[in-house]
Amino acid sequence: SQQGEEDPQALSIQEGENATMNCSYKTSINNLQWYRQNSGRGLVHLILIRSNEREKHSGRLRVTLDTSKKSSSLLITASRAADTASYFCATDGRTQGGSEKLVFGKGTKLTVNP
Amino acid sequence: EPEVTQTPSHQVTQMGQEVILRCVPISNHLYFYWYRQILGQKVEFLVSFYNNEISEKSEIFDDQFSVERPDGSNFTLKIRSTKLEDSAMYFCASVAGRFQETQYFGPGTRLLVL
Numbered sequence: 001s002q003q004g005e006e007d008p009q010a011l012s013i014q015e016g017e018n019a020t021m022n023c024s025y026k027t028s029i030n031n032l033q034w035y036r037q038n039s040g041r042g043l044v045h046l047i048l049i050r051s052n053e054r055e056k057h058s059g060r061l062r063v064t065l066d067t068s069k070k071s072s073s074l075l076i077t078a079s080r081a082a083d084t085a086s087y088f089c090a091t092d093g094r095t096q097g098g099s100e101k102l103v104f105g106k107g108t109k110l111t112v113n114p
Numbered sequence: 115e116p117e118v119t120q121t122p123s124h125q126v127t128q129m130g131q132e133v134i135l136r137c138v139p140i141s142n143h144l145y146f147y148w149y150r151q152i153l154g155q156k157v158e159f160l161v162s163f164y165n166n167e168i169s170e171k172s173e174i175f176d177d178q179f180s181v182e183r184p185d186g187s188n189f190t191l192k193i194r195s196t197k198l199e200d201s202a203m204y205f206c207a208s209v210a211g212r213f214q215e216t217q218y219f220g221p222g223t224r225l226l227v228l
Contacts, residue, residue: 031215042221043157043205088157092215100145100209101159101170102217 006089006105014113019076021108023089024069030092032065033102034074037086046074046087079112086110116140118220120206126226130195135223137189137206145209146189147217148181150174150202157205163189196227 006023013019023032034046049056049065049072056063062075076083086109090102119138127133139146148160161171163181171179180192189208193200203224207217 033216035219040203040224043207043219045216045218048216090157100215101147101162101172102149102157102207103159104149104157106156 006087006108008108009106010109010111012111012113013079015079015081017079017112019079019083019110019112021074021087021110023072023074023105025072025089025091026070027091029067032063032072033090033092034061034063034072035088035090035104037088037107039085043088076110079110081112081114084110084112118206118208118218120204120220120223122223123221124224124226126228127196129198129227133193133196133225135191135193135204135206135225137191137220138187139189139206139208140210140218141187143208143210143218145169145211146181146183147207147209148191149205149207149219151205151222152199152202160191160204193225196225198227201225201227 006021029051031048031050033048035043036046037043047058047061047063049063051067060077065072086107088104088107090104118140121136146163149157150160151157159172161175161181162169178194182190203222205222206220209217
């Protein structure tokens with residue numbers, strides 16, 4: 001089954017604006033993580049939110065989780081050109097037979113124009 | 115801050131050749147993973163490794179793939195006879211312990227099979 005499908009696929013905003021990316025998933029989870037990937041580079045962990053949490057903040061990042069809707073959102077406030085990257089949500093498979101693997105979505109490509 | 119490292123950053127090989135991708139996980143971490151990302155596609159789980167054995171593998175991880183932790187610090191992924199479709203970015207990740215869910219990723223090895 002597909003997990004962690006982000007939308008929109010691409011988002012272009014001006015510096016200073018807020019960027020909101022959404023993620024939907026299909027099965028039960030223990031936690032959901034957001035990662036960032038600069039073009040052709042590695043994955044940088046941004047934030048982890050557990051299934052019993054509804055909201056979490058880290059600097060300019062705000063993540064929400066709605067387990068009833070099986071969805072999460074990542075908000076980047078006061079965006080900067082350096083925030084230009086692809087953003088992925090990833091869900092853990094631990095409830096699926098004890099797997100600890102992460103299942104990633106296709107990502108949202110964010111472009112912040114100076 | 116400790117980080118996962120991977121070598122080489124890029125590798126070009128001929129179809130049918132063997133390649134070994136190397137990773138040095140964060141030193142006190144116990145769980146190790148390989149993922150791959152074909153250009154423009156999702157990050158996909160390949161294999162997880164704990165206590166010197168594979169704990170889970172995906173359908174992608176067929177008999178052509180193997181993993182090893184030869185010396186207590188390195189974690190390697192070997193592809194015995196590469197195919198064109200093995201061209202991808204390969205990421206190593208590690209986790210501190212079973213209940214430390216954040217997976218820390220290396221910068222990746224870009225493999226091109228000609």
